[in-house]
Amino acid sequence: MIRHSFSFLVMAAVALPSAAGAADVAPAAAVTLYQQHCASCHGADRLGGTGPALLPESLQRLRRDAAATTITLGRSATQMPGFGDLLSPAETTALVELIYQPLAEPPSWSLEQMLASRIIHTPTAELPARPAHDADPLNLFTVVEAGDQHVTILDGDRFTPLWRFPSHYALHGGAKYSPDGRFVYLGSRDGWVSKYDLYSLQPVAEIRAGINLRNIAVSADGGSVAVGNYLPPSLVILDAHDLAPLKVVAAADRQGKPSRISAVYTAPPRQSFIVALKDAAEMWEVSYRAKPDPVARALVHTYEPGMEEGAFDFGPFPVRRIALDDVLDDFFFDPGYRSAIGAARNARNAQVINLNVGRKVADVAMQGMPHLASGITFEHEGRTVLATPLLNEPVIAVFDIETWAPVGRIATGGPGFFLRSHENTPYAWSDTSLGTARDQIQIIDKRTLEIVRTLRPAPGRLTSHVEFSRDGRHALVSVSEMDGELVVYDAERFVEVQRLPMRKPSGKYNVYNKITLSAGTSH
Numbered sequence: 218m219i220r221h222s223f224s225f226l227v228m229a230a231v232a233l234p235s236a237a238g239a240a241d242v243a244p245a246a247a248v249t250l251y252q253q254h255c256a257s258c259h260g261a262d263r264l265g266g267t268g269p270a271l272l273p274e275s276l277q278r279l280r281r282d283a284a285a286t287t288i289t290l291g292r293s294a295t296q297m298p299g300f301g302d303l304l305s306p307a308e309t310t311a312l313v314e315l316i317y318q319p320l321a322e323p324p325s326w327s328l329e330q331m332l333a334s335r336i337i338h339t340p341t342a343e344l345p346a347r348p349a350h351d352a353d354p355l356n357l358f359t360v361v362e363a364g365d366q367h368v369t370i371l372d373g374d375r376f377t378p379l380w381r382f383p384s385h386y387a388l389h390g391g392a393k394y395s396p397d398g399r400f401v402y403l404g405s406r407d408g409w410v411s412k413y414d415l416y417s418l419q420p421v422a423e424i425r426a427g428i429n430l431r432n433i434a435v436s437a438d439g440g441s442v443a444v445g446n447y448l449p450p451s452l453v454i455l456d457a458h459d460l461a462p463l464k465v466v467a468a469a470d471r472q473g474k475p476s477r478i479s480a481v482y483t484a485p486p487r488q489s490f491i492v493a494l495k496d497a498a499e500m501w502e503v504s505y506r507a508k509p510d511p512v513a514r515a516l517v518h519t520y521e522p523g524m525e526e527g528a529f530d531f532g533p534f535p536v537r538r539i540a541l542d543d544v545l546d547d548f549f550f551d552p553g554y555r556s557a558i559g560a561a562r563n564a565r566n567a568q569v570i571n572l573n574v575g576r577k578v579a580d581v582a583m584q585g586m587p588h589l590a591s592g593i594t595f596e597h598e599g600r601t602v603l604a605t606p607l608l609n610e611p612v613i614a615v616f617d618i619e620t621w622a623p624v625g626r627i628a629t630g631g632p633g634f635f636l637r638s639h640e641n642t643p644y645a646w647s648d649t650s651l652g653t654a655r656d657q658i659q660i661i662d663k664r665t666l667e668i669v670r671t672l673r674p675a676p677g678r679l680t681s682h683v684e685f686s687r688d689g690r691h692a693l694v695s696v697s698e699m700d701g702e703l704v705v706y707d708a709e710r711f712v713e714v715q716r717l718p719m720r721k722p723s724g725k726y727n728v729y730n731k732i733t734l735s736a737g738t739s740h
């Protein structure tokens with residue numbers, strides 16, 4: 218497989234094109250340059266090919282100067298060559314300007330294109346019955362290395378890499394596992410869903426389910442994978458075995474106004490996927506309880522507004538619409554999956570939605586912008602609480618999950634992205650990577666809600682995501698720099714055990730903690 222990716226590294230020593238030079242190259246000439254140098258890999262329409270899509274929607278995380286560096290120098294460990302000898306600085310700048318322009322027509326991704334993109338790497342019948350390695354298959358970590366678009370599968374007992382492979386461009390959101398932990402599914406921002414076998418350490422299948430993907434979820438019965446897309450606005454249901462599309466739902470409100478999907482998660486006791494919409498004040502529940510019959514399996518169902526009778530769609534994976542007061546950017550479930558608590562990024566309140574009755578039942582004053590996907594639950598003074606970092610305040614907000622009453626606000630050394638814990642530790646670990654002190658991990662005692670220790674694994678360097686080992690004895694921390702590392706801590710004594718060099722590690726996901734729905738991590 219050929220993989221292209223963009224550098225997030227700006228090499229100051231290299232003379233880069235200046236914005237002033239862009240005036241030298243007309244936009245029409247930039248289009249010609251694009252067709253000459255870029256189209257064969259990135260697609261004549263910029264929707265991607267063997268290289269990633271070059272659209273503003275998929276390049277959100279890449280600064281323009283970093284894009285210019287990549288065009289000039291290429292990208293090591295990928296098929297992206299440097300064009301510094303072929304393009305003048307002004308031409309490079311013009312190309313950068315071009316790829317950050319939206320397309321004149323909203324890009325479409327048809328079912329035919331989706332089907333044509335699908336690759337079966339290893340037929341299920343050829344997969345071995347037992348692991349080909351001697352590591353505990355339930356104590357593996359999938360580690361995303363965003364720096365050079367790779368993934369490392371790590372033995373969680375010995376902290377040694379078992380397998381490192383190239384991924385699609387910009388993986389985002391949690392890795393999702395099959396219920397038995399054998400397979401891992403990854404979604405990339407440019408629309409690819411890939412499945413890998415953790416027994417034989419090889420790819421199984423992949424499909425491009427959209428152009429700009431948000432996140433994926435695997436059903437609790439292991440049968441299907443839901444894909445939430447920004448572009449085209451859609452929810453795609455795939456067969457979890459071979460990633461064949463089963464249903465494509467055009468994401469739109471009841472009146473037909475399109476909406477991006479902001480997040481999709483599985484709700485195991487409900488046997489359904491719960492879906493948040495970014496541009497429509499609705500939440501969806503898509504049931505996977507009824508299995509598609511063989512005829513339905515052979516057909517790919519589509520669903521658009523207007524097809525439903527009442528609030529329901531009667532095809533396989535029926536869509537149930539729940540009307541809300543506001544859009545949702547993200548949400549979190551109570552432990553019984555009866556309610557979801559969700560919030561819009563620009564809101565200061567969160568809404569509690571009772572999924573059984575299908576309506577909003579409470580507002581929760583957050584006094585800040587919660588990062589609910591990073592929330593955790595734990596027992597505190599005899600009640601279950603939800604704790605979530607706020608993205609715009611140096612605070613972790615804590616709420617009673619039964620009454621939604623505030624329980625506390627933990628003042629931290631800066632706003633952070635992630636909060637992680639484990640049933641076997643009294644501590645929760647949080648980063649402060651969105652503040653000025655980007656290098657801190659703060660350890661909170663879940664009994665007192667007080668910070669008991671601040672760690673700086675690599676002073677001055679961006680430090681973020683934490684995940685615990687299967688037994689909760691170790692906490693793995695990402696130093697998310699290009700020449701970064703994974704720092705393994707003894708979670709009881711807060712002392713460093715090991716360092717593993719990694720290329721800008723972002724998230725890491727422990728198989729056991731994920732499949733057992735540990736309260737200390739995301740699912």
Ligand code: DHE
Pocket residue numbers: 277278363388389390391392432433479480546547590634682723724725739740
């Ligand atoms: Fe994430 C998970 C949304 C920016 C790294 N992020 C998620 C999830 C959502 C989300 C909805 C849960 C999906 C899941 O697990 O299936 N993230 C958003 C945003 O809206 C935001 C703020 C803006 C955006 O660009 O989309 C955003 N996220 C980032 C980053 O800038 C991070 C740090 C680097 C990156 O990769 O872009 C980042 N997000 C992550 C990670 C997870 C994640 C590592 C999984 C955490 C986990 O433990 O499950």
